[in-house]
Amino acid sequence: MSAVEQVEQQLAGLRIARRCVPSEEPAYLLDIHTSGAAQPGASPLVAVSCSNESLRVYDGDTLRLLREYGARGGALAGVRFAHTSASLLFSACSQGTVKCWDVRSAMQKPVQVFSGYPSNVFISFDISCSDLIVCAGTEKVEKDTFLVFWDARGITDCASATKEPLGVYSESHNDDITKICFHPVEPNLVVSGSTDGLVNVFDINKDNEDDALISTCNSDSSVSSLGWAGEDYKQVYCMTHDEGFCWWDTARLDTEEPITLLHVLDAREAVSAENHSLQYLVGGFYHEKAGKLFLLGGAATGDVHLLSCSTEGLSLVGTLRGGHAATVRSCCWSPTEESLLTGGEDAQLLLWKPGAVERSLAKKASLKISSSVQKRVRVHNTSLKSRKK
Template identity: 80%
Template sequence: IFLSLQQDVIAGFLYAILILVVFHPVVDLIDNFNLTYKYAPLIIISLHLALGIFSFTLDTWSTSRGDTAQILGCAFEMTAVEKIEEQLASLRIAKRSVLSEEPAYLLDIDISKPAQSESSRFVAVSCSNKSIRVYNRETLNFLREYSGCPGILNGVRFSHTCDSIVFSACTDGTVKCWDIRLATQKAVQIFSGYPSNIFISFDISCNDIIICAGTEKVEKDTFLVFWDARGITNCASATKEPLGVYSESHNDDITKICFHPIEPNLVVSGSTDGLVNVFDINKDNEDDALISTCNSDSSVSFIGWSGKDCKQVYCMTHDEGFCWWDIAQLDTEEPITLLHVLDVRDAVSVENGSLHYLVGGLYHEKADKLFLIGGTSTGNVHLISCSTDGLSCVGSLCGGHSATVRSFCWNLTEESLLTGGEDAQLLLWKPGAVESSLAKKASMKIASSVQNRVRVHNSSLKSRKK
């Protein structure tokens, strides 16, 4: 019996290798078929159903057959993940924006959400010179700029339901909204906070109903402020008052806010107090709304959602740490911490180079994989794969930027990446692309009076440990 089990397992393993050899050359064709052919979902479901009925047809089910099935499943999953990692590593510069007359650091990037089957049309960039710049997404041609605000603009987000509506939070205590279709510089909607509010972070829910902004600490107070975002496109320039605030969950600057990509009632916030809080804003009060509090043990610089159905939360810290939690385990006895790295620069080995800082993270839905974006002071970008076993570098994007990269935006539909940095360049990266625009400038590092809240990465922090 033992020999028979061994033979079955070995046969399953060899069968998996055979499948890899046969299917690896046509993975791209299969992937394109799955994404573009309208009957693909029906065919895929029917194929899986047929395999489920006719595979392993025995009088009795054996554990060895189960092992074989598991090996085959793991082999297919490994192939998919490896293919995604290969695509990320093959990213090359497709387009490069033309430098503006007033160069500035590019601090945040967002792309417009496509209407139905159309592709994204616009890119919006938050700049260190207190402006929002809008570009054509495909050509990176400059379209318009919103400036002249009394405060500093922090972050930029497009509406999920209207690709011409763009938002940004301002240190003057407002969240502003512009309509790209209009020639005016004037905001079509202003969401006003309370007199002492200085907004340094914000986000809008996936159904465009709620806006949430986070404040700097003033005296002893920090707030999450909420507004009803509905009715923007049909109203003239007007001011909306807040729906209410959360004031008890953080005790320092709220640096990041991120709504859940699927469930509009869930939002996560991060702060320099080290706490990452998950809220259900459908609840009646702040105490009931607070679902989870995770401690990163350091000042939070970036937060996001990951995992299937986005049940996981991750964050990065200003001293380049990384934390990853599984919120789905809150009601179980299992630990919620998936990974905690005190300093990613020490944990990741980069071939022929080094890692100086982290920029952010992206969850790749197709591969069910979380990736981190990091870089060097000379402008190289590193792509880092995350697993519960640790972090590993899967590729580097070189020859694009000439200074620190501060922002990025991943386009899942087109498998492309946008990056912006201290060299004032906006770059579009695509798999296997060949750059057709102007050559890279030798050095475009610019001087800029960036506010203290915009972090400058310092390699001397590497020696600092928690």
């Protein structure tokens, strides 16, 4: 059996190891991230941003709630642990700030606030792999949309200080910047996606925005998610709000070969022959051991579908059932633990591991949340000009 087949079999065999059902006011789980640099023998941490504007931190092994930071500062636009410290956690919010929290402290006060410009509404952000630069993307205000950058050094030395931006990129997108993702190993590379359909790769070491823009790829739709893939992470992929998928190879930029590896207008149709219940895409991850890109999708019933990507198309690897009772909104693959975390509109956080057996086998009641919660979650307008078929 090849390494790819082994990994696909392992993914298809993921089972629920832990389940966390918050007892308080239910909220959609919008984004999930795990810490990487825990102490030897210590559990990793899991952070979740919720639709009620709270930020929760869990023990990665038991899913026990350790910290919760309250609903202040507007809707959250993602959550990220620092790469070099498991105790520093970043979150961006719609009120134009990125905050850094020290999860060792029970204080409801961030150790650092990165402030934007007065009109900024942040809906995406990330931190470079070296933890030196924070970047956030804004909603469009009048004609302006920005990538805002800060120097993230010296967080623990200047508690509660507010940092001003280093500067902005303002010319490369003309609509809401929905996703930002720094390169996993090259701290100067960052990719951004927008409702304008563009996916831009920048080298932020360059002196100005024009020189920094390495490549512009067009998804022909509104970008909902993106990431890096491939050997040395030279590939970029994105998902769109109308369930499309695009995959490009930036290593081909200076060659005669086309950079588009795959462009699927509608993933629901692309895998319908195998599974009729794929209704949406959630996210993706690159599996280094298999050298393979995988996507996660799902159905409104809560089923999670694992899809394998090749230049020939998308194919179903397996379906994870019995977990969620409603739409899955977020996912996070942990390569060190070889486990998957998923969160959804049923307020559940699930940890999936190969061949796991869930401790509690009590029958789960339906956890579908009233649609009133939806009012708190921004839904991007995906009505775009007709696309080329």
